Amino acid sequence: MYWLVALMSLAILGLIVAGFHLELRPQRAAAIRAWYRPALGTQLVVFVGAQLALLVLGIDQVLASPETAGAAAEGVREMSTGMGLAIIGAGIPTALSTIGAGIAVGPIGAASLAAITEKPENLGRTLIYLGLAEGIAIYGLVISILLLNKL
Structure with a gap:
């Protein structure tokens, strides 16, 4: 292998x-x-x-191995390859959503600065757009937390 x-x-x-x-x-x-x-x-x-x-x-x-009787009785989980892969899989939504949020915030932040320099009263509106782009990362974090609760 x-x-x-x-x-x-x-x-x-x-x-x-x-x-x-x-x-x-x-x-x-x-x-x-x-x-x-x-x-x-x-x-x-x-x-x-x-x-x-x-x-x-x-x-x-890579499949999860069954728990042993002694570990199940004590409430201790043995770390198997399958469990490690499941934890990595739970972290992938956070990683990808953070990358997506970074890609979204870059152009939106640049456009927001340009709009604010021309018209300073648009600050609130541009902050809303920036917050919506940052929300993508929070959605991925929430999904990862929900997946970790299932493990």
């Missing part, structure tokens, strides 16, 4: 190195593009294939 993770890591590392190489030597990009295109395509195929192999071969290792 570890060899698949290593294969995926090497594929990602190869893509990063190729990107840096093309960024640092743009004058040679046309000359080596014929070599890079098949190499990057091969790395992408290897990465997707390794992901599918991890999904097929590793599905039994």
Whole structure:
């Protein structure tokens, strides 16, 4: 199983190195593009294939293990791989909604500053729009809290 993770890591590392190489030597990009295109395509195929192999071969290792009788009697939960993945899954809504709120607040904040400099009496209205954009992050946080309560 570890060899698949290593294969995926090497594929990602190869893509990063190729990107840096093309960024640092743009004058040679046309000359080596014929070599890079098949190499990057091969790395992408290897990465997707390794992901599918991890999904097929590793599905039994990520399922939650049943609790032992002693731990259930004491009220102690054993941390399994499945529980760890469930906690990560509960944090994903907060992460994605925070990224979305950041993307939304940037242009709205810039437009708000421009509107306030032209017409200072629009401050309240622009703060409402900014608050609506920030609300996206709060919705994701609420969903994460609700998901954590289900665990």
